[in-house]
Amino acid sequence: MASTIPPDPKSVAGKALQVEERTQLLVIGAGPAGLAAAIEAAGQGLSVVLVDENPVSFKTMGDEVPLHYGQGMSGLARNRNAMLEAFIASEPLIEIAFEAGVDVRLGTACWGVYANGPSVTWLPGLVAGLNDEERSWMLQADHVVVAAGRRDMGLGFPGWEKPGVMGATAAVALASRYGAFAPRRVVVLGSSAEAVSAALALREAGIEIVAIIEQAAEPLGEAGLIATLRGGGTEILTGHVVREALGRDGVEAALVSAIDAAGRVTGAEREIACDGIVLAVGATPVVDLIDALGCKVAFQAERGGYAPLVDADQRTSLRPVFAVGDCAGIWPSKSLDRAVAETEGRRAVAAIIHDLGLDDGRTVPEAVVPDAATHDIDAYRLAWVRASVIEARAEFHVCQCEEVTAREILEVRPPRYLDWQNERRNDRSLAALLGEEPPNPDQIKRLTRAGMGPCQGRRCREQVAGLLALGAAMPLSSIPLAGYRAPVRPLPLSVAGQIPEAPEQAEHWDTWFGMHAQWRPFWDVPEFYTVASNDATGPVASE
């Protein structure tokens, strides 16, 4: 019956999305897990596109995308060809993937994955938005394996905006992978397995690790590895924090000090000369694409914080979408042995092959299970935020893009450009906002702008969550994940605008709903409205 009445021409009905290419499997991320998945799938006869945004340009690194590079790049990072060669040379599986027939696209980012589901039904299927420096296009895939890797929780202190303060993942990539790391002498914050392995990798790359700074009373990482670092001349300073990054144009020294159990400074401050401060207090799964797509994501301490809910096949809550490698969870044995991530990749492909009814009886690797949590990451990360951010010796910008301080976040202050700083009525608290519920970072974001800038919250979202947890006296795990939105990488209008659109969409495009009756001035409105009497012909432009 309804089929005889044409659908609203201004709606999405009948507006086909223009898809440029199709593949059976899209793998996002060419690390160990993504490569293992791609190679396995190609070997089983699937058409496979493997994209990886790396090596990103020097300018993109300068924008802290996709990692917190902290301007730690040496001049070599400007040479795109050299970076590309180093990227390929440092990962033997890339060559194998090429040989296996995988369509490998380096320097190609995925900024969004979309699927039909609640509230969206017009897409042709599972589609991904891809881009390189010049253009953007849509790829449709039957299955998607997300292997987006890890990044680091940001942790602020006065001076942390200075060049030379960076995340451990970025530092290791620059030093070990590209040989494009500028600092020579660094201090590392954090002592977990991930922190220690980052420190060892940097040392391997010829960087001097002057000190490990750990707010906890004891180092968290394996004693043997800590001893190795100590034996190499690294000072292990437990019960300490960085009070300030000193230096004129970049980091020249870390001012450190001992703290008590409440995170308060107890001893004298002391300068440690260094030209880099590496943040390794919390390795974090990159869940941006997965969350923006609508896969279920939950705080899972044994997986390093917010991570997708995956089953034994690495399948997310969306049936054709899988998460493998660090983006599916980070734990010590996985960080120390890439075979774990590779197994996850192959395991996901086995499930896809099974879905397709192509099983040939070959052995499927056993499911990967996370280690038991080695430390209480909830309490550990909050302790860092308390000692470094709350107990800081001076105010600084927790959100560097939008220049928002911890106090402004906790007091829910309007941004300073509105010039309402001294208005007493704006003295508000988290409790006044929410009553009994945990603070919601998305709400705080809209009011204070913390996390709203071009780095898309990559440097501040975990510490903002920590601040809200401390402010509300609630566990970190109770703070909802600040939502991710496509594009999960900043995408120029001129590039995003290249996605073609259906002619029907262009023809009927309107500012709003394109309803004649909606904009009829009130002095001209008939007494009764019926569909039959509605004059809806002719051109219309919503206001």
Place this chain on the structure above:
Amino acid sequence: MSEIKGASVVIFGGGVTGLSAAWWLAREGVDVLVIEKGMIGWEASGRNGGGCSHHHSPLFLEEQRLWPDMDELLGYPTEFSPSRVRLASSEHQMALYGRALSNAKRQGFDSEILDVKQIREFVPLAGENMVGGYFYKFGGHANPHRTLQAYAWAMQDHGGRVMQHCAVTGFQTAGGKVTGVETERGLVACDHLVIAAGPQTGRLSAMLGQEVPVASARCEMIVTEPLPLMPYGGVDGNGLYGRQTLRGNLAYGGGPHEWLDIAGNAAPAKPTTPLMGHIGRRLAELLPKAAHARIIRSWAGVIENTPDGRPVIDRLGSLENVVVATLSSVGFGLSPASGHAIRDLVIDGTCSFADISSFKLSRFDRLEPNWRDLQGWQALAAQEAIAA
């Protein structure tokens, strides 16, 4: 059922309409309680284009009177910024956009027609590709979520209350009136009830015997990184609505919507789609000198429309102490005035400052029961199901 402290006026819906009404009531000392099933401002009220220029509405004069004073009246910043520019990329668009000029003129507001040279003065990010434009010496734009929070805080400053994360499950009536509201947390007694629950307005009014016909749809917006401030942030056109925020971001929307079926109390999912690119292309055409600017987020909102897209602000015929209000997908900018109108209906029974007879529910008395089908407003999945 346990009883929580009642209120003289209970308002369903912590959106911009319900909170404005609550503020208007609370500032006069009326005991008011807003009940919100989720978080205040978490649906369309907090995520729209922020426009404040509705020359077609009987609330226009009150909207224009109030906005310049809202920061002062509320005591919190709204980021209101006056005046608007609308640019046309074709003579066809230029003609269609001209309606605002004549509507506003009739009500005493001036506009100017901009030539290509003036466009560049008024809109530094514009290029040479627009054929003309309008400068409206009225209206403007504000920050939706900040304004919404301002209503809530201001209302609380006057003694009003908000109860979040609390869904309504039923009603108690006696003598042709609603006497209490059943919620997940218990019974709330009331003298008056206002339903301003967005997409839920239809379902809740139906429970009270007189359904406000609405259908809901999902729409999308994008935002770029900040750019240098233009003299007027309220620049739209080329098929887009939006603004440059006072921070400098370009926040714009437009294009096709997706009709939805909203089931029960649940907050609708609000995913985005690759429509982002199509909005982005039009924004780069509207403001070519911003083509390099990077999109850093996109989002979607779900809003309701009545069959004619016009508001309902009226007392229910079935129960005399119930006011229903939907602004039919154009509610943010009108909120200072719509709250005032709701306050008037609740307290005085009639609107004191405007003729809002065109917002009466009775205009749908002869509406076809299958109006959604007839207008092609069915959710796509439902259509497929019918076809199958």
